[in-house]
Amino acid sequence: MGDGSGDRRGRLDPADWESFRRHGHALFDRLIDQLQGVADGPVWRPVPVDVIQRLAIPCPDRPAGLGDLLADLEETILPYGAGNTHPRFWGWVHGSGTPGGVLAEMAAAALNANCGGRDHAAIYVERLVVDWVKEWFGFPDEAGGLLVGGTSMANLLGLAVARTRHCGEAVRSDGLAGRRLTAYASAEVHMSSAKAFELMGLGHQALRKVAVDGAYRMDMAALAAAVERDRRQGMSPFAVIASVGTVNTGAIDPLPALADFCRDQGLWLHVDGAFGALLALAPELAPRLAGIERADSLAFDFHKWLHVPYDAACLLVRDGALQKATFAGRPDYLAAAGGLAGGEPWPCDLGFELSRGFKALKVWFTIREQGTDRLGASIAANCAQARVLERLVTNSPRLEMLTPVSLNIVCCRYRVAGWDDERLDRLNANLVAQLHLRGIAAPSTCRIGGKLAVRVCITNHRSHDDDFAVLARAMEEIGGELARDAL
């Protein structure tokens, strides 16, 4: 059978395994050095022009030496990350990753499992992870679940199952055939749902944006009126999308009222819980999710608040049989059979993708390495840190909150007496860019009531309370500089 070396070497395997191992160990140490020392560096630095030029080589027809290749990796790529492993990265909604995630991903790459189906350990690991997650959210045993790349995909697949429920399975062969389906979400819903409506051929106008209350939660009266109006006009409402953790303010739509409404109206309740759903792991915050166990489908990310390396997300569907009825179907060459061709049910029958990487391994590894108590405590700590920053802002004569904190997001800005919003918007946009360029902190921006906010979204297990003091001080100082420059 060969001795695993010499003539049994694959054409793309290393010519010198020992040299390969030495390089691999050195790379591993270099990567862990970077993670261990991340707080010592800037949160972000621009990619220098000469580095961009060095990267942009013509496609190589000959092999690079491994040493040269790793030098390029270490000099042109590794120093120029987006910054989301740093304690003062709070932009958009990013996870921080973990060193354990590095171990899981190297193992997944070596195993190189295709989790579309077949009978191998990776399939059992994915099922186990899905079973754990069902428990987190009170979903029944017969619920279906699937790991995907992000909540965008999980939303799309959940809405596709909702469409099957509404239209019947014939929609798979016959398509929409002129049906005028509509669904409903709050005005604060993430754009990924609108993109799902576009891809599904429904058009984003079919996703009705419902007004929100003062806390940015869907207004139930406005929802009822919208559904009633659409029914009267011959539209065919089929689903409501509840946001659990909106991107601007972390608002959570009223789940019990939505579950009641959907039950009474015969509508599918899909929950977009991209980051917010993981509040389920923090006992002091989980009560805010009351009602989530009544959702028909639920989408959320592991790569945000669980800090699993990018990318990994999950879809749960209460009616697992309907999920399968929406996606299942395999041609001859994938037919179930004995041996390796066993292992039913195959994950590819539960979603859209056929070739699928072993995302479940990094999720399994993270949950086992950390345990849900510590994962939940890290989430709760981030929400407490939002209050810390809120106090710093409120106590500063130069800073102001644009909306109260409800979860883990702080929307604030530098203020200058007598300036109108347009001038303040410009100043605060520059302020955020300066925080990036100086490597101090990485918040992002959004609009609250039309005003540009410095948006600090805390999904970061490396942030400490004093990091927020650094931010507040830097905002005061740089804001002051910019205000003086503008005079």
Add this chain to the structure above:
Amino acid sequence: MGDGSGDRRGRLDPADWESFRRHGHALFDRLIDQLQGVADGPVWRPVPVDVIQRLAIPCPDRPAGLGDLLADLEETILPYGAGNTHPRFWGWVHGSGTPGGVLAEMAAAALNANCGGRDHAAIYVERLVVDWVKEWFGFPDEAGGLLVGGTSMANLLGLAVARTRHCGEAVRSDGLAGRRLTAYASAEVHMSSAKAFELMGLGHQALRKVAVDGAYRMDMAALAAAVERDRRQGMSPFAVIASVGTVNTGAIDPLPALADFCRDQGLWLHVDGAFGALLALAPELAPRLAGIERADSLAFDFHKWLHVPYDAACLLVRDGALQKATFAGRPDYLAAAGGLAGGEPWPCDLGFELSRGFKALKVWFTIREQGTDRLGASIAANCAQARVLERLVTNSPRLEMLTPVSLNIVCCRYRVAGWDDERLDRLNANLVAQLHLRGIAAPSTCRIGGKLAVRVCITNHRSHDDDFAVLARAMEEIGGELARDAL
């Protein structure tokens, strides 16, 4: 700024970095041992019942010790792969992975880049890889490209751009609105295109299956007749999907004729080249792809014949502006701005997903580590090996080919004089299961002219010519056993 350890440690970082490093180095060696010695073990072994039971623990609330966790990984998961890293794995269409891919994935996990957008090195690497790929296929500079998880997704996105071309951008807001779109593919097209039609709300009946010629290529006369019939009946044809490397036989649809036809008919030409497109890297085989440079969109995988670890695939679109017009649009919180929020264009505007892992790194690493000459030579070697196996089968009195080899796939079976197809189908299905269960080889099965074939799809850089002699001999022996048992 802290010293990167002690009090600056993230809540999910290791308590003991030195111990963590020791475990990481040991895991790396364990993984490389497994790859280096893969030929010495069985191609596959079932997951034992006691291993499945050991895996199935309740969701842990407390941390596992890293040593215990890695022991579980090494004992319950790593030995039970699908076998696709082994030299005698030829099932379905799987890539084999490479040790270099392990390095790339560990670096990607440490960097933890979200490639949805922003200004960081990962974005430049993805653009570079897309530029290289455009050159492989003769696509123009203004073409758009995006890395995705698999050809299923790349097909879906390419077809969505085709829909925009046909319907106009208003389809994004208004949906299909009763339009009766149709598209065309050969009867051998991969099921992923039908699934794309389902998801897009068109229904899979809108994807017309066109008859094939004796070499399993789309019949141009049948295509013309189908389009003409649909136009007459008020349907709205918008696209043709060309298969480059069908799953059953590796057939390549007649690209120049299809390009002419689509030009004349005003139809979009999408190429599904999941594995076959990479023939472009093998000079002796690339001429078979003549005409691919005229495609409007092209989808293919890196995780198959380029052996990049799962998962990674690519979509190219000739009209990059139309691709952007189909998907672009970002809300306030993702607005372009200075600093880290720069880096336009953002990849999330070129496809469906917003959070996106750094798949480009393993593609970049593989191409640079190997060079395209060697990658192409490995592909050509696999096609030559299909001829080797074809000769072994043809020379054996016990084996027969079910269709001639045209690329890298051998469809053959064990035969018994006087047996009808039904008995032979049962025997050959058992034969494949026995090859798996005995750990000898992992072909899969398909149907050729209704007959069950042992399907040997050679996309494996570790296969040597003598591996096919092992297969042919085992088929003769096990086939003989099964035939005797049936008497």
